[in-house]
Amino acid sequence: MSPSRTWAEIDLSAIHHNVLELKRRANGSRLMAVVKADAYGHGAVPVAKAALEAGAESLAVVTVEEGREIREAGVSAPILVFTDLSPEKLPLAVSLGLAVTAHSIESAKRISEHSDEISAHLKVNTGMNRWGVAPSEVGEAKKILGDRLAGIYTHFASADSDDKEATEAQIWAFDGVLAAHSFGGALVHAANSAATLWHPGSRYDLVRTGVAVYGLHPAGGDADSEDLRPAMSLKSYVADVRRLAAGEGVSYGLTFRAGEDMFAATVPVGYAEGYRRALSGKSEAIVRGRRRRLLGRVTMDASVFAADEEVSVGDEVVLLGRQGGERVSAEELGFRAGTINYEITTGVNPRRVERSFLDVR
Numbered sequence: 001m002s003p004s005r006t007w008a009e010i011d012l013s014a015i016h017h018n019v020l021e022l023k024r025r026a027n028g029s030r031l032m033a034v035v036k037a038d039a040y041g042h043g044a045v046p047v048a049k050a051a052l053e054a055g056a057e058s059l060a061v062v063t064v065e066e067g068r069e070i071r072e073a074g075v076s077a078p079i080l081v082f083t084d085l086s087p088e089k090l091p092l093a094v095s096l097g098l099a100v101t102a103h104s105i106e107s108a109k110r111i112s113e114h115s116d117e118i119s120a121h122l123k124v125n126t127g128m129n130r131w132g133v134a135p136s137e138v139g140e141a142k143k144i145l146g147d148r149l150a151g152i153y154t155h156f157a158s159a160d161s162d163d164k165e166a167t168e169a170q171i172w173a174f175d176g177v178l179a180a181h182s183f184g185g186a187l188v189h190a191a192n193s194a195a196t197l198w199h200p201g202s203r204y205d206l207v208r209t210g211v212a213v214y215g216l217h218p219a220g221g222d223a224d225s226e227d228l229r230p231a232m233s234l235k236s237y238v239a240d241v242r243r244l245a246a247g248e249g250v251s252y253g254l255t256f257r258a259g260e261d262m263f264a265a266t267v268p269v270g271y272a273e274g275y276r277r278a279l280s281g282k283s284e285a286i287v288r289g290r291r292r293r294l295l296g297r298v299t300m301d302a303s304v305f306a307a308d309e310e311v312s313v314g315d316e317v318v319l320l321g322r323q324g325g326e327r328v329s330a331e332e333l334g335f336r337a338g339t340i341n342y343e344i345t346t347g348v349n350p351r352r353v354e355r356s357f358l359d360v361r
């Protein structure tokens with residue numbers, strides 16, 4: 001690929017590997033690949049297809065439009081929409097054959113009044129306190145949904161935490177709901193990536209894995225330690241090299257000043273690409289197999305990195321990923337930017353950053 005700017009490489013073999021690894025860890029439970037937010041920035045359609053090929057049985061999205069994009073690409077696997085849908089969105093969900101979520105008694109009524117043909121998963125709040133009916137409302141919601149009920153689920157607030165107590169309390173509350181009612185053939189699910197890896201009691205009929213499918217560590221740690229392979233690399237090239245004399249500054253605000261004479265390389269990546277401004281002065285990229293410090297502020301369209309006489313215009317710059325023996329992970333960028341790996345990949349802007357997909361090898 002001859003770049004004009006910055007591009008993202010998405011390694012579909014990594015997706016394939018991660019799905020197999022997660023299925024192994026889920027120990028017999030089915031796997032729902034969560035491909036919301038354009039597959040956390042990786043590209044929903046190719047990722048969805050690769051995940052299904054690797055053995056995922058279903059997909060999850062957050063908006064009907066996300067579901068439509070995948071259906072229109074010819075994917076017939078079950079797709080669950082996580083959010084509560086307005087009455088205007090329900091007809092499209094039905095025509096696309098998307099399963100919807102009932103979040104409240106109101107939403108269960110809205111769904112049931114809309115159609116007999118729709119499948120709904122009932123969400124139960126067991127402690128996250130964001131969405132879902134209270135355990136005491138489950139009986140009523142179940143009655144309203146009737147034959148439309150295809151699943152029952154909850155979501156964990158802190159399955160990524162070393163402190164396992166809060167998650168165990170949520171599992172206990174969910175088990176209480178399951179014991180108090182019969183749900184026929186409805187699919188029971190709870191686990192996100194973190195719970196799939198670290199809370200064996202949470203796996204039920206299927207696990208809903210997002211971040212780990214992309215090879216990212218759910219708690220910001222080292223993905224290698226869980227045998228996950230990061231799928232996204234973010235690459236650019238050296239567009240300009242210049243000499244800085246001692247005392248000269250770089251980029252807006254001149255927040256970096258050269259301590260001695262040095263080289264600087266300008267790279268066409270900025271916060272419009274999703275290379276976050278919070279990385280200013282804190283990040284590193286790999287050029288010619290070596291880590292190079294980011295000098296001063298990230299601007300909208302460009303960033304400047306330390307260089308040396310070896311660095312030339314046209315050299316590949318790895319902002320996220322591997323080159324030579326070096327690696328910059330999304331966990332590292334998240335840490336340096338004061339955020340999480342999820343936000344790093346999801347923030348890569350597809351209007352600026354072309355994606356190239358490496359097929360399963």
Ligand SMILES: *Cc1c(COP(=O)(O)O)cnc(C)c1O
Pocket residue numbers: 034036082155191192193194208209210211212218
């Ligand atoms: C996003 C999401 C997931 C996936 O979470 P990960 O931490 O990315 O595995 C699972 N379930 C629900 C309801 C979600 O919104």
